[in-house]
Amino acid sequence: MMPIRPSVLLVSAALTAALAVAACSAGGEAVSSTPPPGRGGGQNPPVPVTAAPVEQKSVPFDVQAIGTVIAASTVAVRAQITGELMSVNFKEGDEVQEGQVLFTLDKRPFDAALQQAQAQLQKDQAQLANAKAQAVRYQDLLQRGIATREQVDQMTTQAAALEATVAADQANVLSARVQLDYATIEAPISGRTGLLQVHKGNLVRANDTVPIVSINRITPVYVTFAIPEAMLPQFKQYMAAGTIHVEARAPNDTGAASIGKIDFIDIAVDNTTGTIKVKGTFPNEDRKLTPGQFVNVNVTLTTDHNAIVVPTIAVQSGQQGTYVYVIKADNTVELRPVTVARTHGDDSILRTGVKPGETIVTDGHLRLVPGSRVSVKSGRGNSDKAAS
Secondary structure (H helix, E strand, O other), X not given: OOOOOHHHHHHHHHHHHHHHHHHHHHHHHHHHHOOOOOOOOOOOOOEEEEEXXXXXXXXXXXXXXXXXXXXXXXXXXXXXXXXXXXXEOOOOOOEEOOOOEEEEEOXXXXXXXXXXXXXXXXXXXXXXXXXXXXXXXXXXXXXXXXXXXXXXXXXXXXXXXXXXXXXXXXXXXXXXXXXXXHOEEEOOOOEEEOXXXXXXXXXXXXXXXXXXXXXXXXXXXXXXXXXXXXXXXXXXXXXXXXXXXXXXXXXXXXXXXXXXXXXXXXXXXXXXXXXXXXXXXXXXXXOOOOOOOEEEEEEEEEEEEEXXXXXXXXXXXXXXXEEXXXXXXXXXXXXEEOEEEEEEOOEEEEEEOOOOOOEEEEXXXXXXXXXXXXXXXXXXXXXXXXXX
């Protein structure tokens, strides 16, 4: 091992000392740049917030829900006999009237069956007439002592049996005529036709599982929706006082809403959801509502002309319930408990807690405590980041 020279040791010691002095100087500057606790203190700066006034105005008392459009009546048209489909007298989607001929089946087999039944009826009627004449004749012979009682009874019984046969033949004729009528299928209701399932030339079976076509009556239509059971007393109250109007609009429809009226409330509350079904009737003359469609429903029960209204974003929730921050004249805030009656759009209607004309904080709540000074920024609903 080679010995270390004294000159190298002196240089290393000098460098180490220089580095230590530099570090101490830098540390002293860093410490001196940070004021000691309490130095430069004073009153906290105001918290930037956005605010809005408490208003008193007319607000409708309404209920909003999602509803389903239901046809006033729906009929699945099926054939009642088996036969070849000879004609289709409408186009898919057509509006048809009750009694309008929709389909015609092959009538020839049923026409022949009717003629056969009528011929059998005429034959038995002729035999009945002869039997009745024979019964009268033998009755006369009995009175003259030529015929026996047994022969008279036999003729009378034969005539009565033929009367029953004629009655059966008449029923067969009626049945054959009904079967023939079934070959012409008419619209049972007025409405709009759907997709045609069987086309001309196909064999149609009696009472098949798949209908030939379905017809929906869409003037009027019904819209069903559910309301919370807590709203049931108000609905019954306003229904007893008069007509409750309801609006329905498709989610992407920007036009005017369809107007109807409430005419039915279900007889029981659904225990699993705590809601009850309500049905409204809509004339639907413009055909805007289609069965099976989901729509936004709005029911206006009444209008509160003196409602105390604040933005919903101003209402906060805490351990003691809901509250708002009220800005006082000296730009300090006061925590005020409030009672929310209901909401309408972006506003909350308060029952107690504030008065019209007071100013409340709408944004910046996280940095506030009772008594905090605030700096109000203009603009309702600005974010706290923008305010700060």
